[in-house]
Amino acid sequence: MRHSIIDAEPYGKFHRKLFFLSAGGPFLDGYILSVVGVAIGGASADLGLTPGQEGLVGASALVGVLLGGLVFGWVTDRVGRQLMYTIDLVALVLSSALCLVVPDAWWLIALRVVAGVAVGADYPIATSLLAEWLPADRRGRTMGALVAAWFVGAAAAYLVGYAVTAVAGDEPWRWILASGALPGIIILLARLGTPESPRWLLRHGRRDDAREAIHKAFGRYPTEAELTVLAEQEPPAKSRLSRVFTGGYLRRTLFAGGFWLCQVAPAFAIITFYPVVLGAYGFSKGGTALLWSAAVTLVTMAGCFPCIRLVESWGRRPVIIWTFVASAIPLAVLGFFPGLPAVLAIVLFSVNALAQGGGNILQWIYPTELFPTDIRASAVGVASAISRIGAAGGTYLLPLSLDHLGLGPTMLIGAAIAVIGTVICVLWAPETRGQALHESSSTTPVRRARETAR
Template identity: 40%
Template sequence: MNKVRTMEDMPLSGFHFKMFTYTSGSTFLDGYILGIIAVALSVMQTQLDMSLTVMGLLGTATLVGMFFGGIIGGYLTDLIGRKTIFLLDMLVITIASVLQFYVNDPIYLIILRFILGVAVGADYPIAGTLMAEFSPKKNRGALIGGLSALWYTGYAFSFLIGYFLLSIGDTSWRWMLLSSAIPSFLLLIARLNMPESPRWLANKGREKEANAIVQKIFGAGVVMSEEPEIKDKTSFLDMFRNGYGKWTLFVAVFWSLQVVPTFAIGTYIPVILGQFGFADGKSEYLGSAIINIVYLAGLIPALYLIEKYGRRPTLIWPFLVSSITLFVLGATSGANLSFVFILVLFIIYGTFNTGMGIHQWVYPTELFPTHIRGTAVGFGTGVSRIASAIGTFLFPAFLANYGVAMTMYVCGALFFVGFLVSLFMAPETKNMSLTETSALNKFGNLKTRDFESNQNIN
């Protein structure tokens, strides 16, 4: 008997890369919008009357907005559709970006930055969810994980654009904040041509539309999946019911444990290198640049390894290596070691840490069924952003009060807890269909593997 061809069995094609372009705009804009405010603030503070509290609120308003946007947007994308919310939030980002150009009161700017955060946070769960629901199962991890590379691209690009716009003068901050309207508007136009998720349509009882989309993209005879999509009503609390609570806990915990040290160390890396004795006016900035470049480079092998060896090992062991590296940095902080040695340790940490960051996208999209997939990704996004905001806010005071050694020990301890959580909770989802991965809460890895083997035999 011939095996049924499903869209998850299809090889990589131009369509998949087109979907990657649509969805990666979410991470690019997140990095860009968070980065451009840092450059704009350096000019803005001389133009507007701002207290330190107001400046702090401007810096964190977007992250707080992402908490609400991730949770609300994730639920709405499961309730009323992936494409609908994907278009609406990009429209909001475009309008809010334009309005930033005209503000004269920093309070209004804080409100707009919060709205931007809500819209970006809403876009996040849709991006990973859509990419997962269209991806071949053999390439799903790399395609979803690859979305994280665009965050670093957007963040770096914002500083480049900000640097060139500084030549405008006193009003340059307005043009910097306005600049995010360009990529958001282009994405809005591009997304008009993208299809709705067939899995979401089938889950809502619209199988005819779902099959029409699958066959238009992949050709006649290709079906959405071998198993019919279960028609469940979207409920926010379903993340915590029917065995999915453990996955919700796992995603929220490992994601937060990974981003808290990452955001804190990444934000203050020049200060940290200065504490190691390299504050000569240029070494700490040279080191920061090299480390951030390696952050992006660390993703390249991870995208291969996650498909070659699976999800579990590429999450568990990087947590452990990152932890050990930070413990070593803490232990050697007062030893007056060479700049190169310290830099190498940070590069090892950055490579492994950034590589495992792709699991923030992979696991949430694979472990939950269609009717709550966006909700779960949004919840993980919201919790991790609040955790990263708190960690980044507290980091300077902790570093000043307790020193670089204790700071490295605490960050290393957080990664070690992440190692333990992943060791005992992380499932393996390599080469499984979304139907199988979202059933792991019921059947466990062994039974799902047996199911897959029986399907291949038949």
């Protein structure tokens, strides 16, 4: 089998820079979606939010992520990754900054939806661009590491919130929500000039532009033979969103969206309202709960690192199955024994967080590997949109569930969702370890294996 220039090029300076630029999206996602849990107390007191409105404020950005991924994944496949790579951050910066002057609950909800749209757009844009530049032997671990950036952003949100509230209380909640604009501007400026994906360019018949993009990235022009090999793997094709829902790709779409939904439905709800949930165990909502929220979020990030290696040595399929099992068990214990001492509750939340972190790295590995270049961003967008149905629903319903059902039944619901995720993965999770993108995205594995053997 002949390797393309992208798979043959050693992982180097360009790849590392592109990773950090792409990781800016997940960082902002984690920050923006988590900072609302810090600001919700001040916003509720200042704007007179009802419990239902609190849930809408928490879930509104997730609704935006759903819309952004669904719409802009398809747009990205049509117009290119590089252009959208910067435009989406402009919307994010503006929507965050405007929180400084929000007059009422519905304006706040609307701005959070817009911020979510920008974040949702960045999922398919950044992941597709990065995956299409990475060599096969580093793709799994590098794409998985993007998830760690999400938890860095979430932890940063809690720490910023703790620092601000420790000094000024809940009153500057608008500044806390607007603080996401600053890293957004930095990442936006750093992304300017990023080369377009040569895989996407070849799919659109732009061979000369693909040659220039490779030169910009690797510092040399590809030979005609090298470019021909890549062009054979990426034949011209028109992006059609309908392909995501037809043929062999329908089951892949349901799998990617389904396991992602089951991961984030309980996780986003708990992370967004960690201060509230931990407050139920006796922690002060204004101080200690925020620090524990940051600590457990960092534990979640720590769970990513061993699995980043395991997806290459052990495989994608076993990692995703067993992390679902490991995340369900502590939630079940918390559900059956809601009166546990706070220290034991923190231990169980930490075990759940480690498992969640490990399994979450597959969220940006599987969707990018299971679909071809002409529909890759569309598929990532659709999968993230499916997942955000669960995330938005869980985030909206968690405060209502705590109020009407109590802590124990709420945790049991989270455990049940994790069990459903386990079943989905046992039935549908494929193994794509070590495969080039054009191989893992093929729906004819027998034929692919024969071609590889030639």
